[in-house]
Amino acid sequence: MANQTEKFYLTKEGLKKLKEEYQELQKIAQIKVREQIPEIFHSEELNPEYLAYQEDNELLQSRLADLKNILTNAEIIKTPKKEKQNIVNLGAKVLVETDGQKTEFEILGSLEANPSLSKISNESPVGNALLGHKVGDMVTVQSAIKMTYKILKINYK
């Protein structure tokens, strides 16, 4: 997660999701303030996805503060102009060949990255190294173990 002063790069959908979460959590916080905690579990207005926050006030307040900071410093990832879509940038889906295997990465900001689903952060060594490269480029990530990624395809949704 980026530092407080840094920008939080988000997709349009990601930003929308976080705004909705913020509103939902604010709703929970307001109900808690009104001391209607027992009713919270029966409210049909509230999304069950946020159950953990309904039960844990510390978690709720911590997440609300995080979200406020993120929303204040959010920057939407824009799709580059057509003539620049041959270059890897934030938001790109990049098909690569590495170690004899093909895999597709989506390069996202730290908040939306989920390496288990091949969504890698632009601040990770591999995500960062791929930025600015074109199809056909061989990208090497510096470390004791040499890792090379050949870019096969770039697309922006």
Add this chain to the structure above:
Amino acid sequence: MNELINFLIEIGKLKKIKRKGWIIRKVKNPETIADHSFRIAILAWFLGKEKRFDTKKILKMALIHDLCEVYAGDITPYDKILPKDKKQQKKVLKKWPRFSKSEDIERLLEKHKKEWKSLVRLTSKLPSETREEIINLWLDYEECLTKEGHFVRQVDKIENLLQALEYWKKDKKFPIKPWWVEIKETIDDPLLLQFIDTLDKKFHQKKKSK
């Protein structure tokens, strides 16, 4: 008190369960799940303090993050793709496994479901406040709900790398590359990246610096 003792007996099993990632690589007398949790707690505490994170929360999260493995066991990405043939196994274990998007989703959902069920069962007899705290901390870790959750999740990968490097140092046949691949694709916290660079230098460039 009786329920607390029962809970402690159950989680005590983690002191005996060897981590599967090492078993499949034939590491002799590998670390247990509890061994891993111990060192991840120390690492997350020290580095989390530098980041001015909530130390108490980080420590609790690190301590409970693998409790679900009491009943769910240690699940690795190689579980469903490891061939029976030993030569083929070695070949597969030399690479970080790649899956299609649908396979990734299916695998993760299955893992999450199994671990969730295990954690709910394990904590079912604890006082409700403690049970909720454990479950919420685990959800935070699993889904990176807060900056602490995001951080501890990355520290978990680094503790794995450190252990892998220690095994590799003892036996250079140990396939270390997949750990580096995972790390370089996963870690994005500047402090943790700095830590990784130091690990890299310590284990791989020691001879050069002499």
